Amino acid sequence: PNKINQISSNSIHNKRDNRSRKHNKYGFQLKPYNPEHKPPGSKDLVFLELLAPGFCEKNPRLGIQGTHGRQCNETSYGVDGCDLMCCGRGYTPQEITVVERCHCTFH
Known part of the structure:
Protein backbone atom coordinates (compact mmCIF):
# COMPACT_ATOMS: atom_id res chain seq x y z
CA PRO A 1 0.00 0.00 0.00
CA ASN A 2 1.15 3.51 -0.69
CA LYS A 3 1.75 6.05 2.07
CA ILE A 4 -1.54 7.93 1.59
CA ASN A 5 -3.59 4.75 2.03
CA GLN A 6 -1.64 3.84 5.18
CA ILE A 7 -2.35 7.23 6.74
CA SER A 8 -6.04 7.02 5.86
CA SER A 9 -6.41 3.50 7.21
CA ASN A 10 -4.58 4.31 10.45
CA SER A 11 -6.64 7.37 11.30
CA ILE A 12 -9.92 7.38 13.17
CA HIS A 13 -11.58 9.62 10.59
CA ASN A 14 -11.06 8.45 7.03
CA LYS A 15 -10.41 11.42 4.73
CA ARG A 16 -12.76 9.95 2.12
CA ASP A 17 -15.61 9.96 4.63
CA ASN A 18 -17.68 13.14 4.24
CA ARG A 19 -18.51 13.12 7.96
CA SER A 20 -14.84 13.55 8.87
CA ARG A 21 -14.91 17.25 7.99
CA LYS A 22 -17.85 17.88 10.30
CA HIS A 23 -16.38 15.86 13.21
CA ASN A 24 -12.74 16.84 12.67
CA LYS A 25 -12.99 20.60 13.16
CA TYR A 26 -9.49 20.85 14.66
CA GLY A 27 -7.70 19.75 11.49
CA PHE A 28 -5.84 16.72 12.82
CA GLN A 29 -6.22 12.97 12.61
CA LEU A 30 -5.77 10.46 15.40
CA LYS A 31 -3.54 7.47 14.71
CA PRO A 32 -2.68 4.42 16.82
CA TYR A 33 0.37 4.93 19.06
CA ASN A 34 1.81 1.67 17.77
CA PRO A 35 1.43 1.30 13.97
CA GLU A 36 1.15 -2.49 14.38
CA HIS A 37 -2.12 -2.13 16.31
CA LYS A 38 -5.37 -2.19 14.41
CA PRO A 39 -7.09 1.19 14.08
CA PRO A 40 -9.92 1.80 16.57
CA GLY A 41 -13.46 1.17 15.45
CA SER A 42 -16.39 3.55 15.79
CA LYS A 43 -17.40 2.02 19.16
CA ASP A 44 -13.88 1.80 20.66
CA LEU A 45 -12.87 4.02 23.56
CA VAL A 46 -9.91 6.19 22.54
CA PHE A 47 -7.52 7.78 25.04
CA LEU A 48 -6.02 11.06 23.91
CA GLU A 49 -2.88 12.52 25.45
CA LEU A 50 -2.36 16.16 24.55
CA LEU A 51 1.03 17.79 24.58
CA ALA A 52 0.26 21.16 26.08
CA PRO A 53 3.00 23.74 26.37
Whole structure:
Protein backbone atom coordinates (compact mmCIF):
# COMPACT_ATOMS: atom_id res chain seq x y z
CA PRO A 1 0.00 0.00 0.00
CA ASN A 2 1.15 3.51 -0.69
CA LYS A 3 1.75 6.05 2.07
CA ILE A 4 -1.54 7.93 1.59
CA ASN A 5 -3.59 4.75 2.03
CA GLN A 6 -1.64 3.84 5.18
CA ILE A 7 -2.35 7.23 6.74
CA SER A 8 -6.04 7.02 5.86
CA SER A 9 -6.41 3.50 7.21
CA ASN A 10 -4.58 4.31 10.45
CA SER A 11 -6.64 7.37 11.30
CA ILE A 12 -9.92 7.38 13.17
CA HIS A 13 -11.58 9.62 10.59
CA ASN A 14 -11.06 8.45 7.03
CA LYS A 15 -10.41 11.42 4.73
CA ARG A 16 -12.76 9.95 2.12
CA ASP A 17 -15.61 9.96 4.63
CA ASN A 18 -17.68 13.14 4.24
CA ARG A 19 -18.51 13.12 7.96
CA SER A 20 -14.84 13.55 8.87
CA ARG A 21 -14.91 17.25 7.99
CA LYS A 22 -17.85 17.88 10.30
CA HIS A 23 -16.38 15.86 13.21
CA ASN A 24 -12.74 16.84 12.67
CA LYS A 25 -12.99 20.60 13.16
CA TYR A 26 -9.49 20.85 14.66
CA GLY A 27 -7.70 19.75 11.49
CA PHE A 28 -5.84 16.72 12.82
CA GLN A 29 -6.22 12.97 12.61
CA LEU A 30 -5.77 10.46 15.40
CA LYS A 31 -3.54 7.47 14.71
CA PRO A 32 -2.68 4.42 16.82
CA TYR A 33 0.37 4.93 19.06
CA ASN A 34 1.81 1.67 17.77
CA PRO A 35 1.43 1.30 13.97
CA GLU A 36 1.15 -2.49 14.38
CA HIS A 37 -2.12 -2.13 16.31
CA LYS A 38 -5.37 -2.19 14.41
CA PRO A 39 -7.09 1.19 14.08
CA PRO A 40 -9.92 1.80 16.57
CA GLY A 41 -13.46 1.17 15.45
CA SER A 42 -16.39 3.55 15.79
CA LYS A 43 -17.40 2.02 19.16
CA ASP A 44 -13.88 1.80 20.66
CA LEU A 45 -12.87 4.02 23.56
CA VAL A 46 -9.91 6.19 22.54
CA PHE A 47 -7.52 7.78 25.04
CA LEU A 48 -6.02 11.06 23.91
CA GLU A 49 -2.88 12.52 25.45
CA LEU A 50 -2.36 16.16 24.55
CA LEU A 51 1.03 17.79 24.58
CA ALA A 52 0.26 21.16 26.08
CA PRO A 53 3.00 23.74 26.37
CA GLY A 54 4.57 23.47 29.81
CA PHE A 55 6.18 26.05 32.05
CA CYS A 56 9.51 24.18 32.32
CA GLU A 57 11.05 25.16 28.99
CA LYS A 58 11.38 28.71 27.67
CA ASN A 59 8.92 29.59 24.90
CA PRO A 60 9.13 33.30 23.95
CA ARG A 61 6.29 32.96 21.43
CA LEU A 62 3.92 32.05 24.28
CA GLY A 63 5.60 34.30 26.86
CA ILE A 64 6.84 31.36 28.95
CA GLN A 65 10.12 32.18 30.73
CA GLY A 66 11.01 28.61 31.73
CA THR A 67 12.43 27.53 35.08
CA HIS A 68 16.15 27.04 34.32
CA GLY A 69 18.37 28.84 36.82
CA ARG A 70 15.57 29.85 39.19
CA GLN A 71 15.77 29.41 42.94
CA CYS A 72 13.44 26.85 44.46
CA ASN A 73 12.41 25.98 48.01
CA GLU A 74 13.61 22.46 48.84
CA THR A 75 11.13 22.06 51.73
CA SER A 76 8.04 23.31 49.87
CA TYR A 77 5.43 21.10 48.21
CA GLY A 78 3.93 24.13 46.44
CA VAL A 79 4.72 25.69 43.07
CA ASP A 80 7.94 27.18 44.50
CA GLY A 81 9.15 23.70 45.52
CA CYS A 82 12.10 22.08 43.78
CA ASP A 83 10.11 18.99 42.75
CA LEU A 84 7.72 21.02 40.59
CA MET A 85 9.91 23.92 39.56
CA CYS A 86 12.87 21.79 38.45
CA CYS A 87 10.61 19.60 36.28
CA GLY A 88 12.46 16.37 37.08
CA ARG A 89 15.81 17.78 35.89
CA GLY A 90 17.30 17.62 39.39
CA TYR A 91 18.77 20.47 41.39
CA THR A 92 21.84 21.35 43.43
CA PRO A 93 21.09 22.24 47.05
CA GLN A 94 22.92 25.32 48.27
CA GLU A 95 23.04 26.59 51.84
CA ILE A 96 23.29 30.36 52.13
CA THR A 97 23.93 32.17 55.40
CA VAL A 98 22.58 35.68 55.50
CA VAL A 99 23.81 38.10 58.16
CA GLU A 100 21.46 40.99 58.79
CA ARG A 101 21.57 43.86 61.24
CA CYS A 102 18.59 43.53 63.48
CA HIS A 103 18.70 47.08 64.92
CA CYS A 104 18.15 45.61 68.37
CA THR A 105 18.79 47.61 71.51
CA PHE A 106 20.01 45.88 74.64
CA HIS A 107 19.12 47.28 78.07
